[in-house]
Amino acid sequence: MSKTKPEELKGQVVGSPIHRVGGAERVTGRQRYVADILIPNMLHAKLVKLDCAHAKIRSIDISDAMKVSGVHAVFTGDDLPRPLVRFGPIHQDRPLMAVEETRFHGEPVAIVVADTIDAAEEAAALVHVDYEVLPAVFTVEGALDPEAPLVQDPVTRPEGRFQKTNILDEYHFGWGDVDSVTADLVIENDYFFPMVTQFAIEPFAFMAAPERDVMTVWSAVQNPNFLQKVIARSLGRPLSKVRVIAPDPGGGFGGKQHAKFEPLLAFAAQKLGRGIRLELSLAESFQAVRRTAVRVKARSGFSSEGKFLFQDLKADFLIGAYADITPRIVQKSSYAAAGPYKVGSVRTVSRALLSHTMPSTAFRGFGVPQFNWAVENQIDLASRELGIDPVEIRLRNLPEHGEHFLPDDPAADGQWDQVLRKAAKAIGWGTPVGKNRGRGISMGIKMSATTAASYSIVRLHQDGSATVMAGTSDMGQGARTIFSQIVAQELHTPVENVNVVMGDTASVPFDLQTTASRSSVYMGTAILRACKDVQRQLKEAVARKYGSGDPELCEGYFKAGTREITFTQILDDLFGGVSGEVIGVGSARAEKRRNHPLGGHTVFFEVVCSAVELEVDPETGETIIHKLVTAGDVGKALNPQHVQMQDDGAAIMGLGHAVMEHYIFDDNGKLKNSSALDYRIPTSKDIPRKIESLLVENEDGPGPYGSKGVAESGLLTIASAVGIAVHNATGVFFQELPLTPERIWRAIANKKRD
């Protein structure tokens, strides 16, 4: 990779692989994550939990816990104000902690607050809970059983036909009449994508402190303004009296999008009038978030020429005990479930099923990898049956740039055949493969945000340096770097002279959230507009001073007649001896559309292709990935190094989902593999021999300089590409993930026996 130092760049900062802004802090240990912020005299909290998922709490005895020296309080559900405050981004169904009943393993029944963490931990072990383990549901089948216990009390559910079931929501999308289509080939299969977890390396950590009349909450949240709203509502305060400080997260991947225990901690801090700190262990973080598991029943129809005639998809999403953002995941991923193709008729019926498990939440890909696992396998099976090459069959069904493929949405916004062709070429598609080897290729599409509200303030200081305020969370994707590049480019100042301020609702303007690969496009646009606002003010100053009607903006200076006036000269002229700054304001919004099935259409599609070549050891079932390629339509890479890092990281995360990751519960719903070793994510020894990231850049995106979002990347498609490759290597077709050595070995053994 070429490296260009910022000072060597001549005007073109955007598009250059400059170093990560904040990188030096990260390699030296100076970067402060939430748990690194040490505030004197804070109290420490520990959550009390049960060893099962679903329990009736008969009584809680806190007397022994209260005797521990240094303990200030033990709060239980009985201490929560009535009527109970519940929170959640879709349904407000989650109490601050368990009241009378636990619904998942990891739901706290009490919070202990003490002078030291040692005292809090000692006391937490002395909170005696008398409880009865109740029957629980952990599977799709279990949740749908008419005899199944109801996860949520119907009294707290909205009225309707699902009120007395475990079905939280159901969504129907599609077009055409699937039932009346005559197809040359119909393929029907069930697929299953298990529960996996985000596993950000930074476990959850929170602090809450009342200071004067403001409650300050620290959380590495991807959505500080939404958390502010949740806290304000739960404490009955105006937004202005809640301040959320969101230091850069140590990885988020969607898991840090929504409130977890911040409302509980803020409640305790308010009660005690003291600041409190709560660090979750990794096991507790595993118990807090996961991706939703999905069973997809797919029936797909094809013509003998390989045209996609219909997709008939029934999906059951096994969500957790509370809705969190998952109904939106179900809805949004179902909408474009048939992939980036022109499909004659589509019928998708998806249900969100409650279960006695931790709330599933946003996770990179937002439901798309689960559908992709089913749909791309169906396409691959069709290509086998029809004798049409897997690349060719996809090419026959991709829309052209500008061609509509979803009835209510913008047309295809890229040359997606280029994405497929690039990946196929790089993997050597069509050339012979060795013994026990196989290749797989798959495509995926994700819709980005359908609504948006991003605001930014750019302050050009008198010396030409700039401060940018942007409420995005930089959780590793590199938003700080991209924003610095945009400002450096537009205001002609070195990247080093740009300061990006994020993560403080008291000083940074509103941003809806850091999700859906939206920030470069939406916040990037807001920042770009704020820079244009600064430029406009400078231009007016030049016109005023030099009487030139229309000064021309050049690189770092204005031309007024024959004069060339630099930005810093203008600033000196403007402010003279008194000093000052030019303040630019910008925003980017996408409003709700009532008539659209999703409440708004996406402003861009993220389209990716993955291709893999692997080898399966028939004796052990082990998979060795020889080469992994991802290709994406990114519009314009604002920082090619950052795009590559996002691609590489998404690819390896996808590989984890494909071959090793899944949650395992015991009979009482206790999560059994809640440690790094027992859960397993890829290590440096598990990565492919070769990994390649390829970009299609036609500068046709809606973001600054023609960019699109890029962050979901190979995660959408790696699992299906790997599954198809394993099928090709072994002759065994797999419908359930992960493809562990044991699963592959057993399948090969079964096939031999047959």
Added chain:
Amino acid sequence: MSAPGVSISIHVNGETHSISVQPHHTLLQVLRYDLGLTGSKKCCGEGECGACTVILDGRAVNSCLMLAAEADGSNIVTVEGLERDGQLSAVQRAFLDRGGVQCGFCTPGMIMAAEYLLMNNPHPSEEEIREGLSGNLCRCTGYQGIVEAVQEAAGEKQS
């Protein structure tokens, strides 16, 4: 709860600290909360992820698995001790050059593991690098940039 303290003396990044620590506190806890050296991170807390890696008497250790009392008299280098006269170490620089850093939470431990690897094997093969870093988990980068960074620091790749 507060047990009688244990007096220890440890040399961290060239500085000697004579302090009283709780007998059950780990070296990681003492580094972070008694000495304020928060560069070393806690993720798993049980020696599986490597985020807390420090170099102790020339060996890479998981500071979450060692009691602080056991470290009495030892010489410890944490990520905060790698800069020399304000200059990043070759490994630190290479992590920036090669895209080995994203969210950065695993980075201090990863860098200490890389420093240790190169101390003992100045010219590791790619396989040896993958092996040497396999006790350090990263969820952002996919490791590719990290492996290349170690190669660059070892002079195997052009900086």
